[in-house]
Structure formats: structure tokens, C-alpha cells
Amino acid sequence: MYTQGMYEIIDKEQTAEGTFDLTLSCKDLSELARAGQFVHISVPGFFLRRPISICDIDKDKGTIRIVFQIKGKGTDTLSKFKIGEKLDVLGPLGFGFELLEKDKKAITVGGGIGTPPMLAVAKHYGENVKAISGFRTKDLVILQDDFKAQGNRTILCTDDGTAGEKGFVTDALNKCVKEEKPDIIYACGPMVMLKAVSKIALDNDIRCQISLEERMACGVGACLGCAVKLNMNGREFYGHVCKIGPVFDAKEVVF
Amino acid sequence: MADLSVNFCGVEMKNPLITASGAYGYGRQYTDLYPLSTIGGISTKGTTLNEKDGNPPPRIAETPSGMLNSVGLQNGGIKSFLSFELPNLEKNNLAVIANVAGGTIDECVELVSMLEGTSVDMIELNISCPNVKQGGAAFGTNKDSAAEITKAVKKATSKPFMVKLSPNVTSITEIAKAVEAEGADAISLINTLLGMRIDINSRRPILKNNVGGLSGPAVFPIAVRMVWQVANAVDIPVCGMGGIACAEDAVEMMMAGAECFQIGAIMFNDPYAPVKIINGLNEWCDKNGVKNISEIVGTVKPW
Numbered sequence: 001m002y003t004q005g006m007y008e009i010i011d012k013e014q015t016a017e018g019t020f021d022l023t024l025s026c027k028d029l030s031e032l033a034r035a036g037q038f039v040h041i042s043v044p045g046f047f048l049r050r051p052i053s054i055c056d057i058d059k060d061k062g063t064i065r066i067v068f069q070i071k072g073k074g075t076d077t078l079s080k081f082k083i084g085e086k087l088d089v090l091g092p093l094g095f096g097f098e099l100l101e102k103d104k105k106a107i108t109v110g111g112g113i114g115t116p117p118m119l120a121v122a123k124h125y126g127e128n129v130k131a132i133s134g135f136r137t138k139d140l141v142i143l144q145d146d147f148k149a150q151g152n153r154t155i156l157c158t159d160d161g162t163a164g165e166k167g168f169v170t171d172a173l174n175k176c177v178k179e180e181k182p183d184i185i186y187a188c189g190p191m192v193m194l195k196a197v198s199k200i201a202l203d204n205d206i207r208c209q210i211s212l213e214e215r216m217a218c219g220v221g222a223c224l225g226c227a228v229k230l231n232m233n234g235r236e237f238y239g240h241v242c243k244i245g246p247v248f249d250a251k252e253v254v255f
Numbered sequence: 256m257a258d259l260s261v262n263f264c265g266v267e268m269k270n271p272l273i274t275a276s277g278a279y280g281y282g283r284q285y286t287d288l289y290p291l292s293t294i295g296g297i298s299t300k301g302t303t304l305n306e307k308d309g310n311p312p313p314r315i316a317e318t319p320s321g322m323l324n325s326v327g328l329q330n331g332g333i334k335s336f337l338s339f340e341l342p343n344l345e346k347n348n349l350a351v352i353a354n355v356a357g358g359t360i361d362e363c364v365e366l367v368s369m370l371e372g373t374s375v376d377m378i379e380l381n382i383s384c385p386n387v388k389q390g391g392a393a394f395g396t397n398k399d400s401a402a403e404i405t406k407a408v409k410k411a412t413s414k415p416f417m418v419k420l421s422p423n424v425t426s427i428t429e430i431a432k433a434v435e436a437e438g439a440d441a442i443s444l445i446n447t448l449l450g451m452r453i454d455i456n457s458r459r460p461i462l463k464n465n466v467g468g469l470s471g472p473a474v475f476p477i478a479v480r481m482v483w484q485v486a487n488a489v490d491i492p493v494c495g496m497g498g499i500a501c502a503e504d505a506v507e508m509m510m511a512g513a514e515c516f517q518i519g520a521i522m523f524n525d526p527y528a529p530v531k532i533i534n535g536l537n538e539w540c541d542k543n544g545v546k547n548i549s550e551i552v553g554t555v556k557p558w
Contacts (some may be wrong), residue, residue: 003287003406004288033367042525047472048322215316215461222285222315224279224300225324226314227311228333
């Protein structure tokens, strides 16, 4: 179930280099939203909507948060919207992450701008989640205080060692898995990272859900644009990020 | 309230808006927003004899006022359409146009034969898909092959039979006349225009297929021109499409000679586009003293 409307930006902050954090007042949409789903935002002057994952959902306040990075002209225009202005938003779209009981042990792995959807998942598990986040450098680090504020244990990595541990999220993930095997791993980030995370999960026989992105048009499963190669029951085919994703079981994705 | 109903090739539609093939699936995706019965008709996702997996991603690239796609006719095949999609469409009050495509003439004949005796109101033969290696535009960009496939498929169907033309040709009227001569009951146009985008950082085409079909408002003037040329060249009815984004565009397309029209890419920009266009047509007719929308068909007064 999804909806569409003009929703007011009630908070906006630049949280890192080229990275913006918007809170939208969207009662009906927030009531439908689940961790791992995305919204499809119309940007004036651009024909196609921009799919952006939902970072946080506050059903009491009727808000959602989205955190995005300027990647091109569309997201640059989106970054210039001000508090009080309205955005044309379609959502929530796709299926979200499957959440286990709150007392299960989870690890979230966010790579760069793939980190935001991990916040909504980690919220569910409170102190039972280790939230691993990785960024190229300290100027790009986002959301660490947000993870901590919701009681998550955080592990920060940067490629150049300017913040947190020096190294990749996969190094941190390997270490965590050895210390204590989790019930589930969630991940979002670059494909190369997701492939490595999926391998660690499979090698250790841990459930793993990953969130993918692909160039998208309709957002609702009509145009079949956002294809991703899957393997289910031994059969390879193209599934679609917007409809059966953006969250996939790592076992089913053909990297 | 004006009368928006049209009779297109004997098919009654409550309004002239048909959702274009490939842009609306089989009609299950937008019902969260408005009922399927809002639209006059649906041209289904291009359906092939066997399930088709489509092209590797990326399949979508944005363009100024439009987009490229190289989906490549991904669909579940005719059996899935008949057993799963058609029963769902039947529950709703709208015209069902089965858009079919095949790699060979025999395949197309078999496909339309399988639609005999079903509730499908009309056939739309796609001889213009730019994204498949076999069939598709290979049929539609040559008047002899367009004529040959039209003739064979016409014999195999008792339903109103429409042929969807490719704009990627030197003379659109030549192809239109060829399919009319072989028995097509109607013509729809335009399919997408072949285009390309390149990522200047990677120096790679954005689409994995390198090239794809351009649609959206960017193609609208080309579509209007081609519909106008074809409507003046043939005696069979024309269904116009290509870049329609609002009610005024639809009026323009009908004035160019289209008895009904299809909308596609604009729904990706605004999923409520069908509702807005239908309401806008009503308002436009009321403001302009048009009692029946069909009055405006082909009324452009060329200089």
C-alpha cells in the first residue's frame, strides 16, 4: 500500500559533505512505512523521480527522515529545498526488511550513503544490534549519534582512518561475527561491499538481507526498469528493485 | 460534463485514454491510488509467446524531458497473461487491448490465435520495439515485412486488430499504408525513438543495451507530426501516443487526427496523470463548448 502527496519539509540539516538530512511531515505515508522501504521524490525540472530510502520513521509524530547525497543535478536541486517547502513524494514503496524478535542479535552494515536505511532497522533491535558504518573519510561520516541515541552499539570505519577504525566494514563485520554469531545481518551500500558482506554471511551460515538500488522509473513495478539478476530455486531471472526489493535475501542475488 | 466516450474500431470506451504498453504493466500497480476503471482502456505490457527475461540492467536513463528504456519486453508469456492477468482485468470496466510481440510471424500468429474466444477487446501488434534483437522493429521499419506480418496476423484473429508503428523510419505514411492495405483495422503510433546517453566519466553508455527507446514529453511534437501525417494518409482510425503529459496535449493529439490516445512515460513522473488528464479533458470540453470529445478528432486546420 502506498500513497502520494505534497509533504512539508519540517527539518533540514547538512550532516556531512554533500549530504542532507530532511524530515518530512507525512502522517499517512509514515503510518504505512516500514524500515527498508523507499520514497520516490519528484524534483522540479527533472522527468524521473528520485528513489531515496527511508532513514527513520516516527509514526507518533507522523514524520519520516531521508538522508541523501548529492550525486547529480537532480539531488543537487533537491538539496536546495528549504524548511517549510513541500515535496511531491510517492511512497512508501517496495518491501522493507524482515525484522526478527527484538531480542535477537543483529548486525547492520552501512557503506557510505547506504547507511541511512540501517538506522530504521537498528532502531528495532536497540542494544541487541551492532551498527557497523563505513565511509571513505571523516568528512562523510553520518548518523553515528543517531544510532547511539537509539541504544545501538556502533562501529565506525573509514578507509583512510580519519575517523573510527581504519579499514573496511567487512573487516569489522568479520571480527564481530567471530566474537558472537548474529541471527541476522542487514546491509546497504556499494555492490562490491554487498557482495563481500553476503559472502561472509553465507560462509558463516547467517541470514542476510541486503538493500539494492538500480536506475528506476515508475517505482511501483509497472515499467520493469530497475532489474536485478536473482536466483531463486535454481532459476535465474530479473526481479525488480522497486517491487520485490529493494530488500533481497543475499542468497538470491546474482552479483 | 462532456461526453468523453469514444467508439474505436467498434470498441466502446468511456473515455479516450488508454495506458500505453510497457508503462502500466497489466493494471495492478496503480490501484492503490485510483480504481482501474478510471481509464478508458489498457494496452497491456507487450506479451510474447514464452516468458521473456528482458535485457540486462541498467535499463533506464533520464533525458531532458523524457527517458530512455531498454527493458526488452520482459513479460511472463501469454499463458500467464491468460490465466492470471486477464481474469483480473475482466473484473474492471475498461477496454482491454492485448499488446503482443513475437520474434517470428508464426509466433505472432500463434499468440493472437490463443487470444481468440477470450474477453480481450482488441489486439495491438507491436512491430516496433527497439529493444529486442528479433522481431520488434525489424518488422516495423520495412514496409514489405510490415505488410507481410500484418497480413498473416489479420488472418488469425477475429478481433479488432491494431498495428503499432515505429517512428524510426524514413516514411511513416508508407508503412501505415502498407499495413492498412493488408487489413489492419487501426494504427497506433508512435513507439519510442531510438536514443542513447553516455556517462562521460566512465565513457560507457548508461544503458547496458547501449541504445534504447526515447519517450516522454521530449518526443511529443514528433508524435503529433507523425499522427497527423498518418491520419491524413489512411482511412482506418488512428490511436495517437508519444509524450502526452496533460489534457491539452491529448486534445492536440486528437486534433492531429487521433480518435483515442495512449499515455506512458508521464505516469512515471506523476502517477495520477491518467486521472488528471481525464478530468482536464472534461474541463477543456466544457470551457470550449465541446459536447462530445470525438468532435475534435482531426480538426486541425493546416495552413
